[in-house]
Amino acid sequence: MLAEIITIGDEILIGQIVDTNSAWMAKQLNLIGMKVKQITSVSDDADHIIEALQEAEKRADVILITGGLGPTKDDITKVTLAKYFNMGFRRDEETLQHVTEIFERFNRPMIDLNRKQADVPDRCTVIKNKNGTAPCMWFEEHGKIFVSMPGVPFEMMYLMDDEIIPRIKAAFKLPVIYHKTILTSNIGESFLAVQIEEIEDALPAHIKLAYLPRLGQVRLRLSTSGTDEALLQKEVEVYAQQIIAKVKPYVVAEEDITLEKAILNFMEERKLTLSTAESCTGGYIAHLITQHPGCSSVYEGGAVTYSYELKMSVLGVQQETLAKYGAVSEETVREMALGAIKHFKTDYSVAVSGIAGPDGGLPGKPVGTVWIAVAHAKGVVSKVFSFGNKRAQNIERSASAALSMILNELQQHED
Missing domain, CATH: 3.90.950.20 (CinA-like)
Known part of the structure; x- marks a missing residue:
């Protein structure tokens, strides 16, 4: 099963903010055995969003969308999704009550723009956002699952952990994806590759080795997937120990840490x-x-x-x-x-x-x-x-x- 992530917002494309949401979501999806096929960032433009949705559903089974759910005119994700799926709007009373309680808690006046956050495409499933006013929306259309979440990182993270990941796991039978990471230091990527070339060439087709360099460090990641986690772990560990023995003076850790x-x-x-x-x-x-x-x-x-x-x-x-x-x-x-x-x-x-x-x-x-x-x-x-x-x-x-x-x-x- 494949996923695609779409982040929406001009602020990402002009470099005003860094898209940390995509990296975090991809990691969570990987942990449950769902591979991310592509990550796309698009502007606050309806045609651009629709084009991204059309392309995404050609590639992926699950499309996760963040951003553009605020109450102002430049937040157009909800309206664009309704247009894309040919839906009207309904007011979700539970969301309206939730938004009202938030404004009352902070003793702030609620205007019509805030009430409109409770208006959602009529065939979506609303998932309560406990940490904000913009609701999460789950769509099952065109044989795919589309999920629209707020772009605020902590709101998105809570929704992913508490709602989206459990629902995806219930909807699909997912494989086990197993990674083994070895952190090395004080050796360059090319020198490391030469040292372990014979081991890398001997890897079976279903075990992949990736080099992940950063300043002064290189992480080696062995990856595989299947149905039996214990068997996968045992097989990968054989090759991991061969690599560790070969470059032991440079090995810092045998886990994915900094x-x-x-x-x-x-x-x-x-x-x-x-x-x-x-x-x-x-x-x-x-x-x-x-x-x-x-x-x-x-x-x-x-x-x-x-x-x-x-x-x-x-x-x-x-x-x-x-x-x-x-x-x-x-x-x-x-x-x-x-x-x-x-x-x-x-x-x-x-x-x-x-x-x-x-x-x-x-x-x-x-x-x-x-x-x-x-x-x-x-x-x-x-x-x-x-x-x-x-x-x-x-x-x-x-x-x-x-x-x-x-x-x-x-x-x-x-x-």
């Missing part, structure tokens, strides 16, 4: 603590760490110290060091890392100082120059990196490099 989560798991198992001292990354490393539940068992805290004054007062960097070598230097970043360990009383710390850009370059220190240091009880290691002139990319690359350095030190000294 690099920072692998570090947290490693440190938690050994009851180790971590702190951060950031300058050019502006707290991005701390953000990556703290997005994971339970991180407080490892991560004690950190400091974002842009100015010389804060580097000195918070981290104890010597004024002489800054005056002689500057903020972007090996000497400064090593003192930052040691200061973080002393101030936050942690087993490990990581410090980053650099020139993120696009301006601010100095003679001998062009934009993209970044120094990183990792400190622990056995010493401090430091390394300089030369990235490009794109600020956002430099911040992300610096964070990835810092995490890789932490992991390297942990593996060398704690295994």
Whole structure:
């Protein structure tokens, strides 16, 4: 069974917002054994939406639609769906009551535009949106299932979890899709491919290997589908262990997790603590760490110290060091890392100082120059990196490099 996802909204196409809904929905569908054939983003234009629906139903059994269900004139999804399915409108009294209760709860006046949110195409099944005023609509037309949901991410997610996924599972007999992910670090995609070429060539046709690279990391994903989950898992595991044995020095985790989560798991198992001292990354490393539940068992805290004054007062960097070598230097970043360990009383710390850009370059220190240091009880290691002139990319690359350095030190000294 195949699904297609259509996201509606000019704000997506002009880059005003990022479409995170599609990625999340695709992941949930994959977990229940439904493959996503295509993801399409379309403008707030009726003809464009209708064209997308026509094409989608040629390819997929289930078409999931998000966006365009608000009360204003630019929200045209509901009207366009009614036109597409040749339906009239009816007022859904349960939805009207729900919308009324929301406005009463917040002591706000309800106008006719809000009441019209209860008007739905007359042959659809209305699914209550407990977290908003726009109802979810389920259509069974042309031998397909169409589901229209709000574009607000948390509203869509609750509807998918509580209503849509259970209904799809009840409507279809779905296969088992099994994935095994291996996270590697400090080896490029092409070098990794060469290392495991013989294993990849020996894979049976029903087991696929995908390379999923990002900065400083490559995830290897083995995938297959069938009816017997235990058998699929056993078969895939044979090839996974062959790959792991072949590239063991680069293997970080044998599950689908991020690099920072692998570090947290490693440190938690050994009851180790971590702190951060950031300058050019502006707290991005701390953000990556703290997005994971339970991180407080490892991560004690950190400091974002842009100015010389804060580097000195918070981290104890010597004024002489800054005056002689500057903020972007090996000497400064090593003192930052040691200061973080002393101030936050942690087993490990990581410090980053650099020139993120696009301006601010100095003679001998062009934009993209970044120094990183990792400190622990056995010493401090430091390394300089030369990235490009794109600020956002430099911040992300610096964070990835810092995490890789932490992991390297942990593996060398704690295994």
